[in-house]
Amino acid sequence: MKKPILISSILSLCIGQNLSESMIISGDGVNSQADIAMNQEGVLYSVWLQNSNGYNIQFSYSDDGGSTFSEPNQVNDHLNSVIHIGNSGPKIDVWGDTIHVIWADERNGYTNSNIYYSQSVDQGETWTSSASIGQSAKFNIYPEIKVSADGHIHVIYYSYNRHSLDFDDIHYIESTDNGASFSSSVIASNFSDQEPCDCCAADIHVLENNSKILAFRNNNNNIRDMFSVSIQEGDTDWGHLTQISRDNFHINYCPSSGPSIDGFEQMTAVVYMAPYFDDTRIYLKVSHDNGSSYGDSILVDLDAETGINQDHPIVGFSPNGDTHIIWEDSRNFGDIYYGRLGNGDTVLTDLNNLTEEVDAATQKYPRMIVGSDASVYVVWTDFTNSGDIIFRSLQGNFVNIDEQVKQAKSFSLIGNYPNPFNPNTTIEIALKKREKISLQILDVQGRWIKTLVESELEQGIHHFRWSGKSHSSGIYFVKIESKSFSEIQKIVLLK
CATH class of the missing domain: 2.60.40.1930 (Macroglobulin (MG2) domain)
Incomplete structure (x- = not known):
């Protein structure tokens, strides 16, 4: 049964862009850390954590562009054991008729936490029995998933010593048979020059040639800049260590904030949090050679006042080459902001606060998917009532630089x-x-x-x-x- 529509109108935001009113897609309980995906037909899928005497995973979908969402349905078959650690919530992607979901789970005890996988082929009505896909002798969290154009499933996660909980490695696994099996784990952080920040989740992007790029925040004597490693199609070892940012970000504790990476044709974009005098801001780096090198840092929000802190950005490309960014912003107790960098531009435009209620409770954990028509679909957690999952869309055609x-x-x-x-x-x-x-x-x-x-x-x-x-x-x-x-x-x- 579809939820009643909660939006009454489409508000004109600016030239070429419409912003829907926000709507709650979650059910009862305390909800947080949503993710969102879209299939080739434009159907939207979302998962999130729900706490009712323990954490479980809820799922909902929309086949009408976000006007309505289905009633939430549970994904995990082992109750109340999904891990709830900042930015380590469930992740979702889709290919064809198959919906793929991964998460960190402590069903065998916290220090035995592992990455689990389940799929659905009937719009989330039923789910396969959850399968452990991570290293069995490790403590594993912070999963990320990407499904490439050939249907291969790419998963990364952080692995720690089960006894000391000291960070070990970033692991990569792949499924080439639509989730029926996964490869043995390969260590992606197989380098000595830098050590990944152990509580800052990494991200993965698959290029059109099926090469993979993994972006992460490092920790080199408390200098926490952005780096990447990559692996070419057919290779067995990750390498090509590339320094993305050079902010010399010195901090003697873990900021719990990693990068987000996405790409379009030869372009690759990475967004991340770094200091700006005494505050923190969101920065964008763009590569035009598949991540081999990056241009100058672009400060996303030029007008943010002193005392404003920004964090946890997400980046996505639309087919016209525009770059779309969302992030947490400390204005008005904590809101979700959006900005767009037109293809060929150097300054972001269309900067907007996506949170409708001024001075509302903290808004956190934004995630985003960009459609083939350049529409942007966003989910995040609203803590006004303990925890609701909010959905909002920005719909409209954007003019690319050639047309301009x-x-x-x-x-x-x-x-x-x-x-x-x-x-x-x-x-x-x-x-x-x-x-x-x-x-x-x-x-x-x-x-x-x-x-x-x-x-x-x-x-x-x-x-x-x-x-x-x-x-x-x-x-x-x-x-x-x-x-x-x-x-x-x-x-x-x-x-």
């Missing part, structure tokens, strides 16, 4: 959105050729407020964000100027 360049047939200050705004707005300009421009914010009397950019820009559409948080409501002006043209437009800050 074609559209930039003249110099133009296209406008800003939203307008009126509170407190952030995105300003869009079009350039028909490479030129040095100045983009400024002026008050109602024409006095300078802020320079958003003063540099040479390439041909195409460009986006810049301005926050009016520290300014009063009223009329402001955006002024764009170059040697060949100038233009001024009115914008309205409405608090």
Whole structure:
């Protein structure tokens, strides 16, 4: 039976993008740590933890784009033994008609915890008996799963000494027969230069050529930067240790925050948390050579004020090459934020708070899947009522950079959105050729407020964000100027 629809309208968010109202997809009990997947037909699947005298795994699906979800159904056959450790919840992926779920389970005692697997071929009505797939002589947690285009199942997990609980290795296993069997574990962290941060979950991405990249946070004498290792199709050993970030993040305790990795064609993106003066922020690194090298770090949210901390980001690509990011943000007691980096852009746009209720309880554990039409589907945990799983979608077509360049047939200050705004707005300009421009914010009397950019820009559409948080409501002006043209437009800050 489908749950009654909890959304009453679609709210216009910005140009080319619609944001649905949020809805609860979980049932009774204390729920947390959801994951989400989508099949080729656009059916959405989600799993999460439910605590009712012990932790179990609940499952629900939507075959109408998230308008309604099925009544939750339990996945695990051994009751009340699923492990509940921060960011070590159940993970889900799908290929064809088969839904794959993995989780960490302590049915044989906590120090004997292992990774378990179950699948369903009837939309979650029934599930196979759970099977142990991790190293039997270890303490195993933090599983991640990816199903590649050929249907192979790729799983990584962290392994610890069963007696001391000291970290041992990151392990990799693969199934080539749709989950009927799994390979023996291979140590992916088989290198001496760096040691993975032992409570920061890793992530895995499968390239189009079936090579695999594993991204992780290291711990080298409490310097905790981002690294990756990879393995080529047909090889037996992981290698190619690559340093992704060079933030020199020194911290003498485990931050419990690992990276997220995804890719599209030759592009690979990694997002992660790192310090920003006395705070923490989300950073993005992009590779255009399948993860062999990465460009400069991109600060995801340029306008976050001092005292704001951000954590636990997730990244995903849409088929037009846009990069989508969600993360936890400490504003308003803890919310979930979203931003998009257009293909070819260097500044994120469409930054939005996905949490509907201002000053609500803490929102945590976001996960995301991006559809073939560039729609974004997000789940997270809302602790307003002990723990509910929230679903929200961002639907709409996004213009890629090639189309933008074609559209930039003249110099133009296209406008800003939203307008009126509170407190952030995105300003869009079009350039028909490479030129040095100045983009400024002026008050109602024409006095300078802020320079958003003063540099040479390439041909195409460009986006810049301005926050009016520290300014009063009223009329402001955006002024764009170059040697060949100038233009001024009115914008309205409405608090």
